[in-house]
Amino acid sequence: xxxxxxxxxxxxxxxxxxxxxxxxLKMIAAACGKGAQRVDDLLQGVGEFDPAxxxxxxxxxxxxxxxxxxxxxxxxxxGPFRIGDEATRAAAQEPAxxxxxxxxxxxxxxxxxxxxxxxxKRTDRGRLRRNGRPVQLLYRYxxxxxxxxxx
Numbered sequence: 001x002x003x004x005x006x007x008x009x010x011x012x013x014x015x016x017x018x019x020x021x022x023x024x025l026k027m028i029a030a031a032c033g034k035g036a037q038r039v040d041d042l043l044q045g046v047g048e049f050d051p052a053x054x055x056x057x058x059x060x061x062x063x064x065x066x067x068x069x070x071x072x073x074x075x076x077x078x079g080p081f082r083i084g085d086e087a088t089r090a091a092a093q094e095p096a097x098x099x100x101x102x103x104x105x106x107x108x109x110x111x112x113x114x115x116x117x118x119x120x121k122r123t124d125r126g127r128l129r130r131n132g133r134p135v136q137l138l139y140r141y142x143x144x145x146x147x148x149x150x151x
Contacts, residue, residue, distance in 0.1 A: 003117060004096040008083070010104045011038045017092035018057055018080035022117040024050070026126035028103060029110065030141035037105055049139055050129040110143075111150040120149055 003022040008015055016039050024046065031045025039061075047054030060080035075081060077091045093100070099114035112120060128137040143149070 003098050005098050005115075005117070006092070006094060006096045006100045008092045008100070008102045009039050009042060010102065010106070012106055013038070015083040015092065016061060016080055017083055017088070018060065019078040019096045020053060020057070022098045023126065023129075024053060025101060025117070025120055026124055026141065027053075028101075029120055029124075029143055030126070030139060032103065032105070032108075032110065032147060033141045033143045039105075042103070042105070049126065050132070052129065052132040108147045109150060110147065115151075119151065122147075122149065 004019050005022055005025060006017060006019050007024070007028065008017040009028075027046045027049040028042060030049065031042045034045050036042040036045050043054050043057055046057070057080050060076075061082070064076075064079065064081045075087060075091060077094065078096075081088055081091070083089055083092050095114045098117040099112070101115065102111040102113055103109075104111070110120060122143045123141070125138045125140045127134045128139055129135065
């Protein structure tokens with residue numbers, strides 16, 4: 001994926017990590033702005049803007065939960081995985097082509113560890129996607145004041 005981020009999402013139960021297109025950064029910020037408190041909430045929010053991406057991420061986590069966490073398969077470092085040991089922690093810190101973003105839902109913080117794509121804004125707009133392709137419709141988001149964006 002040429003323009004992609006590694007996203008690591010932390011919630012009260014733990015953390016997940018995945019590589020997704022860089023445009024997903026705005027979608028994730030929009031989901032946070034709508035009150036996402038858990039990874040599932042965040043993926044549901046992403047699904048409003050790009051249903052195909054949200055389904056891909058949910059399915060990837062389900063595959064990981066079904067077999068990847070047992071240690072009998074090599075870790076797919078780009079597919080979604082839960083962070084639970086030293087190998088997954090190390091993989092979650094590997095930036096993708098455009099960088100590494102950590103979203104801490106309980107702390108309401110988005111950390112742009114490395115971002116060579118475009119700085120995240122508190123208020124912005126993005127393009128909706130259907131079947132993985134951009135459409136002519138735009139969405140807007142406002143990240144509430146309690147959210148911090150760390151460059």
